[in-house]
Amino acid sequence: MNKSFAHLLPRIAVLLALAALPLVAxxxxxxxxxxxxxxxxxxxIAAASLNFALGYGGxxxxxxxAFFGAGAYTVGILYQHHALGVPLLGFLPGxxxxxxxxxxxxLVSGLLAAVIGALSIRTSGVQFIMITLAxxxxxxxxxxxxxxxxxxxxxxxxxxxELFGLNMxxxxxxxxxxxxxxxxxFAVLSRLIGSRFGAVVTGxxxxxxxMASIGVPSYPYKLxxxxxxxxxxxxxxxxxxxxxxxxxxxxIHWTKSGELMxxxxxxxxxxxxxxxxGAAVFILLESILSSWTENWQLGLGAMLLVIVLFTSGGIQxxxxxxIHGPAQ
Amino acid sequence: MILLLExxxxxxxxxxxxxxxxxxxxxxxxxxxxxxxxxxxVYMIGAYAGTYATANSGSFLWGCLAALAAAAVxxxxxxxxxxxxxxxxxxxxxxxxxxxxxxxxNQLTTILFGRQPLFVSVPALFDGAVGLLPGLQxxxxxxxLIGLGLLVALGxxxxxxxxxxxxxxxxxxxxxxxxxxxxxxxxxLYTLVFGLGALLAGLAGFMAGPILSVQVGMGEQxxxxxxxVVVVGGVGSIRGAFVASLVIxxxxxxxxxxxxxxxxxxxxxxxxxxxxxxxxxxxxxxxxALVLLVRPRGLFAPRG
Amino acid sequence: MTAPILTVRSLVKRxxxxxxxxxxxxxxxxxxxxxxxxxxxxxKTTLMSQLMGEIPSDMGTVxxxxxxxxxxxxxxxxxxxxxxxxxxxxxxxxxxVLDNVALAVQVRRGHSFHFWRDVHGDRSLxxxxxxxxxxxxxxxxxxxxxxxxxxxEQRQLELAVALATKPxxxxxxxxxxxxxxxxxxxxxxxxxxxxxxxxxxLIEHDMEAVFALADRISVLVCGRIIASGTAExxxxxxxxQQAYLGEGEWKC
Numbered sequence: 001m002n003k004s005f006a007h008l009l010p011r012i013a014v015l016l017a018l019a020a021l022p023l024v025a026x027x028x029x030x031x032x033x034x035x036x037x038x039x040x041x042x043x044x045i046a047a048a049s050l051n052f053a054l055g056y057g058g059x060x061x062x063x064x065x066a067f068f069g070a071g072a073y074t075v076g077i078l079y080q081h082h083a084l085g086v087p088l089l090g091f092l093p094g095x096x097x098x099x100x101x102x103x104x105x106x107l108v109s110g111l112l113a114a115v116i117g118a119l120s121i122r123t124s125g126v127q128f129i130m131i132t133l134a135x136x137x138x139x140x141x142x143x144x145x146x147x148x149x150x151x152x153x154x155x156x157x158x159x160x161x162e163l164f165g166l167n168m169x170x171x172x173x174x175x176x177x178x179x180x181x182x183x184x185x186f187a188v189l190s191r192l193i194g195s196r197f198g199a200v201v202t203g204x205x206x207x208x209x210x211m212a213s214i215g216v217p218s219y220p221y222k223l224x225x226x227x228x229x230x231x232x233x234x235x236x237x238x239x240x241x242x243x244x245x246x247x248x249x250x251x252i253h254w255t256k257s258g259e260l261m262x263x264x265x266x267x268x269x270x271x272x273x274x275x276x277x278g279a280a281v282f283i284l285l286e287s288i289l290s291s292w293t294e295n296w297q298l299g300l301g302a303m304l305l306v307i308v309l310f311t312s313g314g315i316q317x318x319x320x321x322x323i324h325g326p327a328q
Numbered sequence: 329m330i331l332l333l334e335x336x337x338x339x340x341x342x343x344x345x346x347x348x349x350x351x352x353x354x355x356x357x358x359x360x361x362x363x364x365x366x367x368x369x370v371y372m373i374g375a376y377a378g379t380y381a382t383a384n385s386g387s388f389l390w391g392c393l394a395a396l397a398a399a400a401v402x403x404x405x406x407x408x409x410x411x412x413x414x415x416x417x418x419x420x421x422x423x424x425x426x427x428x429x430x431x432x433x434n435q436l437t438t439i440l441f442g443r444q445p446l447f448v449s450v451p452a453l454f455d456g457a458v459g460l461l462p463g464l465q466x467x468x469x470x471x472x473l474i475g476l477g478l479l480v481a482l483g484x485x486x487x488x489x490x491x492x493x494x495x496x497x498x499x500x501x502x503x504x505x506x507x508x509x510x511x512x513x514x515x516x517l518y519t520l521v522f523g524l525g526a527l528l529a530g531l532a533g534f535m536a537g538p539i540l541s542v543q544v545g546m547g548e549q550x551x552x553x554x555x556x557v558v559v560v561g562g563v564g565s566i567r568g569a570f571v572a573s574l575v576i577x578x579x580x581x582x583x584x585x586x587x588x589x590x591x592x593x594x595x596x597x598x599x600x601x602x603x604x605x606x607x608x609x610x611x612x613x614x615x616x617a618l619v620l621l622v623r624p625r626g627l628f629a630p631r632g
Numbered sequence: 633m634t635a636p637i638l639t640v641r642s643l644v645k646r647x648x649x650x651x652x653x654x655x656x657x658x659x660x661x662x663x664x665x666x667x668x669x670x671x672x673x674x675x676k677t678t679l680m681s682q683l684m685g686e687i688p689s690d691m692g693t694v695x696x697x698x699x700x701x702x703x704x705x706x707x708x709x710x711x712x713x714x715x716x717x718x719x720x721x722x723x724x725x726x727x728x729v730l731d732n733v734a735l736a737v738q739v740r741r742g743h744s745f746h747f748w749r750d751v752h753g754d755r756s757l758x759x760x761x762x763x764x765x766x767x768x769x770x771x772x773x774x775x776x777x778x779x780x781x782x783x784x785e786q787r788q789l790e791l792a793v794a795l796a797t798k799p800x801x802x803x804x805x806x807x808x809x810x811x812x813x814x815x816x817x818x819x820x821x822x823x824x825x826x827x828x829x830x831x832x833x834l835i836e837h838d839m840e841a842v843f844a845l846a847d848r849i850s851v852l853v854c855g856r857i858i859a860s861g862t863a864e865x866x867x868x869x870x871x872x873q874q875a876y877l878g879e880g881e882w883k884c
Contacts, residue, residue, distance in 0.1 A: 212710070213710060
């Protein structure tokens, strides 16, 4: 009883702080904090989803930007067809409703993850990394070539999707929507990690050989983990498209996959809070460093190099060890 | 017909250039077990160093030497400072560390040379075209590239199959632990292999300059294509890299030249061009997917 | 006359020019402990890997309870009531002792596409896992992380995990390796106690343990079975004596 309360307390505190943030920002006049934290939450969803496959599952995918971008483009394409009044592929009506476009984004990125995963998971190790990277790049080229959906310049989405008649253009409202979805994602992923499925997935990462010898076929479990993480990235992409009112091939570029990976490792691989912390730190670093110099990626690269070479576990693992003892 | 031959030759030329890069990647992975995303950065460093030297000295030869030297130095530096610490680390750490190197190299290059692409002209000596067949004039420079690439392939074949170092490399790609246990001066072997890979990449970068432009980010694009080559050919196999790079070079080039025209018969206007370019870019990845369906480990995967 | 639980016929495995498994014939009868002895490099572990489906054989067949398992994956063979312990322990280092066993129990019970309920709160899993731990005498260490176990305790855990899959045939790869005298006799007692529940193919170097446990012994030298029979037959076999030069040295 005591232990679960100790676990719950920091989570409630963080949630309260995040809920209060827009009010504090409005009161102190630092309104620009809201979009910053919104972006951190959206990337947190993406990083946490990647972490499920990568950190817990050991599937080192350099192609998750494909699912992020697919989610964004689903929203963009659906909106475009709604705005033009022309059905997609001749029969699918466009939409500007978040309640439709968000699940649609999940579906599309899930299907994409199923196809890419089905092929990639037949391999492992270095091959897997290269293949996921290659498929994401393939998707990048595809979207660059689709002139009717913006091509190289990207696809503008004039209005953010509607949700229950809320004013989604308002920064605060959109922030709360993202916060709600983030909390939901955190809860779902948490449950997954602690479930029987999660136990098998983390077991597969530690020793496929051991898992085979107790009767676990690795392929189906890895594939499902991959699909789930792809769907999560799709949700993040859909939210980002709404946030930026824009979907571009940059969201599919493999450097985006790299950024997501950096967020995961910054916060600590295979930890529950890690990806969210990592996303927040990354966004913060990006905004601070880029205000100093155009060449901020140099600093980012140097920092990343130092972190990878000289530390292990990232920020949350460090904190965990200090507070709770052995890693969970 | 003439056009087809010309495109085939272009494909072979692209292929041998891919081979220079893919061979290095395969060697590095096969011998040391490290996935090196920064390989493309060495390609870029070779291109920039060589172009800069050529522009300032007026001599192509100096440019070539500068490219090789810069690539070798960069390679050794990367190996000594970063890659050496990654041998026993897991793939995630290797990916992130070498990705960090890409960020650093790209930014440094931008700081030194700016974002605009550098245009390099074909050196006067190799300018012009040669009549291969009646009606087929082919650029000398591209023939040079093909010849160079095949020479390197031959050299690598001799190195890997006929020398002691080659034997260690072959042994290492099937059983790394055993080679280490043999007590061979393993660090020296690793540095040499890494340096060789870097040299090849730097050479490719410099030679490619007149054909593709020299700009920041050039390394990553071709690196990903090289990854496709390595996956299709089989990780760790130089022979696989050779066959796969030629196949992919030819397929990619033919798709790019014929796809837009094919599409224009079906769709009208500029959409066809863009879509054609898009689909032909996707072509080699679809090829990779096909190979994976049938042979998940690649066409020439080494045993073990 | 019941069928053997394991039938190996003419199994062959080549690594390039090396013949690691040379037309091996082997059976394990229900309820028996069949020991496989031989010098290092004789091909015992290679044979075990083939039986588990970890490496493919070049020729020959393997049948479990009369059913051919050629071409089946390791996981599928395990589902047919086969299990193994590893010579170099292969456990999940970041989990506790109980978790390792509970996972095996969970897998045995069916697929694991259960996404909601917390596995740590699952009493029935833990109870069954606890029972397996008691069988091997590790129940006191249930909450300990695997990384903190002694070598002997890890061996016991390997056995507990294998038992959790409720196998009918257990392949043991040098379970006594690295154990001291007390631990060895405890392991021997454990294995003897399991005879009523399952059959075993035991690879082992410790001759005392082998003679104490085995109903039948086969001798593998250079990939070939050179002799097979009871302990007395093997002790008196001139080929075995010739191959075994007293100090534990074997000649190929």
